Amino acid sequence: MSNIELKCDDKGTGKAVGKSNSIEQIRYGCALGAMHTAFAIPRVIPIAHCGPGCVDKQTANIAFYNGFQGGGYGGGSVVPSSNIYEKEVVFGGEDRLRELIEATFKIMDADLFVVMTGCIPDTVGDDVGSVVGEFQAKGLPIVYAETGGFKGNNFTGHELVTEAIIDQYVGDYNGPLEKGVVNVWSLLPFHNTFWRGDLVEIKRLLEGVGLKVNILFGHESLGVSEWKNIKKAQFNLVLSPWLGLKTAEHLKEKYGQPYLHIPTIPIGAKETSSFLRKVVDFAGIDKDKAEKFIENEEKKYYEYLEDFSDFYAEYWWGLPAKFSVIGDSAYNLALTKFLVNQLGLIPARQIITENPPEKYREAIKNEYRHIAEDVSTDVEFEEDSYVIHEKIRNTDFGHKPPIIFGTTWERDLAKELKGFIVEVGFPASYEVVLSKSYIGYKGALTLIEKIYTTIVSASA
Template sequence: MSVKETTIAIQGTEEQGVPLPFKPHKTNSIQQIRYVCSIAAMHSASAIPRVIPITHCGPGCADKQFMNVAFYNGFQGGGYGGGSVVPSTNASEREVVFGGADRLRELIAASLQILDADLFVVLTGCISDLVGDDVGSVVKEFQVQGVPIVFAETGGFKGNNFTGHELVTRAIIDQYVGDYDGPREQGSVNVWSLLPYHNTFWRGDLTEIKRILEGIGLKVNILFGPESRGASEWKNIPKAQFNLVLSPWLGLQTAKHLEAKYRQPFLHVPVIPIGAKETSAFLRQVAQFAGIDVAAAEAFIAKEEGTYYRYLEDFTDFYAEYWWGLPARFAVIGDSAYNLALTKFLVNQLGLIPSKQIITENPPEEYRELIREQYRTIADDVATDVDFQEDSHIIHQLIRQSDFGHKPPIIFGTTWERDLVKELKGAIVEVGFPTSYEVVLARSYIGYRGALTLLEKIYTTAVSASA
């Protein structure tokens, strides 16, 4: 079964070709969608070790979220609490007519008997939110008994899975972590960054983020993924010295909430670092904000840069021999976090020319100008525009109209772009949802080590495409 058979929630008509110049226009359909609905934040819950989501939704909703986001997207798998483990009420017509509170109560009680978890997270779907089930009251019955369980209302009309992620993190903070007015641990940080599972490489990337932050002397609550200590790490959130939001916008609402709740400051770094230049600048910025030992941080940076540039020196032999046949212009199509990070790296460290940047996750309007400003200052002498677009039909027309010069382009996109890239006789590196031609375990494309992996991927793809 292909991703096209499982991922499209809303289909437009088949592309028939549009005469130039193409002018995007609004329709009531989206072709080849690039995000999923809010209840897919079940993956944000299951991304925390030994946390299990419970879904109160219609039959098939949870399974579709898993197949879309965690299977046909790098074939990541479900982990301890995701995939086929997730309990669901499978709400039917009976629950629509009479309400599903009793069904949910029964499901929670059964889950507690069968499943071993440190925390349960109840997420609601469209049916329960529309009929008005009092999920909070049902969950509270178990909370007063000492059961570690929280709930978040994540019906599809609340937004996409980015919205759901913020709802789930806030639910855990308010209902499980709770109030705190104790001492702070200097040199400790909570990290809010990539969206688990939706970002295909989130596990390896968060591992690299934790490694480099620990390298300069910080104690890191990474919160999601295999390097997280699970629910106990979330309990330590209010003890941290500060929060780090490492993304263009995702996590800002959470950091602002923590600032109000615990008087905890936060540092916002919009560009996820790729390569030595960006990563070293990022670490220096964090070290200065945290007030940690500068000498120790600089020693770690020097060691990492030394290793990075030794590998890069060997790479230059290949680049000097084959530069004439390698792509010179590129496009990036994907969520803002990777889009911005890749564009910075490709321009500043590889000298490639940006032709088109398209952000696909529908960021809230209040953050869009901040994101645009980042693209206006990609480099000292390079500025570019960015488009916010969700519909693949429109996206592909915009790419067709882009100027890639006389060489075949390299497109950093998704499975949806594969046929388009063949048409353009270019090369494709799949870097976002859905990524259905990559099997991803612990791969990272960020930091020092991830950048080397990314270089391997880019130029192996470019050489293979020209063969």
């Protein structure tokens, strides 16, 4: 999207004379992009009721040019789409959708189908709920979510999809809650480049302290059977600055489940051990078992860090001192805390790009005011890469080259500033990602390797 609006000046040259409200180099998808939420659940396939090209654009950007993650069992080129045209705009697309759903059930094998709408059917008023209801009445596993692009971005769409599955598929429940079972609501699947590996690590950590974990998305999820058990969990864990809070509030009202909100996704020993102790306290499970796990993980972590200290002591004079993080709030906050508290780097500028709802922004800002006991920094919310890059150009990074934790959009900017770039978010088209994780004890070591390999190789 262009940042510049072309208008004819008084000489009729067509020269750019003003800035429009459009966004340059976008960093998220539309609400329909939450089809990735659906096919991030094993054996779940989305059905898209939208115009031609919508599915391809979302999957190409969010799943392909973002770590080249692939579409898995139910994504990418697998997604059925109605590809509606002018006829459906004039006469409605309900018949077309009904036809598509019938064909999908005949051809495709899945445990659950999620019908998702684009802008056209939401604008013309297709009664998608009524069409899907016909199949639900037959006992078929299908739900729907209205995800027209004007509803918001794929973060908004994500919670529309999760609530649709909970309300239309998981259903009601009045039974007891099972102690020691937790539902995890954290990173946005596919949009977060490293979500697969990160969720595996989150599950490993929580199981290590004695919990049974419904991780819900990715290869460690049990699929729809795990979603069916959401209603029996003792509590919900929201591990992000804001994403998942709406879902957790909904589950609290629906099933009476309490939830624990921890805004910072843990990277490194300090944050990870603190995170685990908070969860253990909230769950009321065996602290002795948890402490043994934490002690063992910390021991291994600091042994590796001790090995790294030789390099750090030898090359500290040539390493960056200041950094900037540009990306969604989950990784932005997590990275900032780790880089300050574990590596001793100085935050120069932090910019959050996913446009969080206004009601959460003050709480997010407050987290940055308490990055460390003696470190406070500001955070800005900005979606337009043109504006973001101007802000970074005008940032004081001191006399050493900066290190920027950002996206592919920042590669040329880093070269311009004679700095270093580590791609940590959407879009990341210079990373091929399978199971890499940057969180927890193990992920922090991987992140340190990535940071300093980038610096050393660029300096050669």
